[in-house]
Amino acid sequence: MDLSSDTANCEGIGETWRFGVLAGEAVLDVADEDLADFEQAAHRIAESHAERELDDPHLLTAAAVASRSLPTFLLEQLIRFRVTGNEPGTLLLRNLPVEAPLPRTPEDGRFQGHWSTLPLSTLTQLAIMSVLGDTVSYADEKEGRLVQDICPQPGAEERQENSGSVLLDLHTEDSFHPYKPDYLSLYCLRSGPDRGAITVTGSIRAALPLLSPVCAATLREPIFRTQFSSSFAGDASAPRHTSPLPVLSGPVDDPELRVNFFGTEAVDERGSTALDELRGAVEKVLCGVFLQPGDLILIDNRTAVHGRTGFTPGYDGADRWLRRSFAVTDLRPSRALRKHDSRVCAPVR
Numbered sequence: 144m145d146l147s148s149d150t151a152n153c154e155g156i157g158e159t160w161r162f163g164v165l166a167g168e169a170v171l172d173v174a175d176e177d178l179a180d181f182e183q184a185a186h187r188i189a190e191s192h193a194e195r196e197l198d199d200p201h202l203l204t205a206a207a208v209a210s211r212s213l214p215t216f217l218l219e220q221l222i223r224f225r226v227t228g229n230e231p232g233t234l235l236l237r238n239l240p241v242e243a244p245l246p247r248t249p250e251d252g253r254f255q256g257h258w259s260t261l262p263l264s265t266l267t268q269l270a271i272m273s274v275l276g277d278t279v280s281y282a283d284e285k286e287g288r289l290v291q292d293i294c295p296q297p298g299a300e301e302r303q304e305n306s307g308s309v310l311l312d313l314h315t316e317d318s319f320h321p322y323k324p325d326y327l328s329l330y331c332l333r334s335g336p337d338r339g340a341i342t343v344t345g346s347i348r349a350a351l352p353l354l355s356p357v358c359a360a361t362l363r364e365p366i367f368r369t370q371f372s373s374s375f376a377g378d379a380s381a382p383r384h385t386s387p388l389p390v391l392s393g394p395v396d397d398p399e400l401r402v403n404f405f406g407t408e409a410v411d412e413r414g415s416t417a418l419d420e421l422r423g424a425v426e427k428v429l430c431g432v433f434l435q436p437g438d439l440i441l442i443d444n445r446t447a448v449h450g451r452t453g454f455t456p457g458y459d460g461a462d463r464w465l466r467r468s469f470a471v472t473d474l475r476p477s478r479a480l481r482k483h484d485s486r487v488c489a490p491v492r
Contacts, residue, residue: 160452162343162431168220169430170235177214181270182240182263184209189262197258197269197289200484206266207273221274224441225326225472231430232346232447236439239267241332247460248333252296252306253285261332265290268330268468271439275326276470279477279486281317283375287487293329293465295456303405304372305467308456313345313425313448314403316469319369319385322477322488323401324469327449328441331434335463339454341431342440346447347391347400349428354420361417362391363398370406375490384408390421399445434465 188205195202210218217236224234240263246256258265268290272278278289285291299306317323329342351359368384387410391398404422409415425448434440442449456462471477480488 162429165235165430169231171220172237181212184212185263185266189259193259206269210270210273225275228443230348232443233344234441239437239439241436248294248462248464249292250458254292272468272470276472277474279469279471281488283490291467293467295462297458308454310453311451312405313450315401315448316444318401318403319371324444325472326470327444328468330466331438333464334435337454340463341433341452343429343431344447344449345425345429350424353424358417358420361413363389365389366410366414367407369403
């Protein structure tokens with residue numbers, strides 16, 4: 144992975160990111176003709192299931208079946224990414240369908256139209272995620288929608304959340320949750336006029352060789368607490384942090400990562416030193432991409448952190464608009480939190 148000279152000033156955090164570019168098998172260009180069969184299947188689903196909500200099991204099954212109409216080379220790469228992963232923990236798919244004309248970017252953080260208004264991009268995202276696992280969402284977050292709108296919101300500029308527009312620090316998604324997603328996808332519908340919004344990812348696979356043995360061992364100790372996102376925090380009496388947990392787990396030579404560099408803190412000085420060393424290592428292996436319409440970035444949430452550089456929204460209907468979806472490799476562990484056949488996890492208190 145060759146580092147470029149691109150940098151991002153992390154105002155308010157006191158860091159400067161320098162990132163490389165995704166290349167090789169981590170980037171897959173899809174031609175229009177490659178998706179002809181799938182688009183026909185998607186249109187059939189949109190016509191026959193237009194009255195259903197996204198959390199309907201029949202609709203989700205239809206999207207999963209439609210994934211078989213995706214081109215073979217794309218399915219092969221998705222399966223390989225699910226089974227063995229890759230060094231950056233990231234896969235970028237390019238030239239996927241985006242509806243035209245596109246509605247205005249929603250200023251309140253939610254597209255008010257029915258999913259069937261954006262059938263191609265919605266079903267493409269659900270079908271691709273179905274190859275990686277089972278789509279899931281969380282009632283605490285964006286009303287539990289399985290496909291969520293990610294766009295800047297007035298008044299939220301300074302938040303360390305997806306509704307903000309300042310730099311979003313590196314994190315694994317919902318790292319505080321007992322059933323956090325294994326994969327997340329970000330589908331770009333609109334880039335926005337400001338090219339400042341660079342999505343960055345960094346994996347523990349790439350960073351592990353840069354860690355000292357003492358640091359790696361310390362990160363495996365249950366001495367780190369992570370702050371809950373505001374939407375998950377519950378009422379004033381609810382805990383603000385997780386109980387102490389390790390940051391690294393799994394095989395020593397191929398660990399899994401659970402951290403939020405803005406919200407994870409150590410309970411002692413050794414842990415703080417290890418977190419600082421981990422941040423420094425991850426920042427040395429970052430990859431950055433300016434998402435363009437039709438780009439879908441897939442992130443292995445077990446091995447990679449992600450973040451975003453700051454940008455300037457206009458709140459004029461032309462701002463950056465991504466759509467996010469989560470998947471888990473096994474739905475069963477969260478079944479006590481979900482109603483029968485639902486993919487939406489109830490709040491954990």
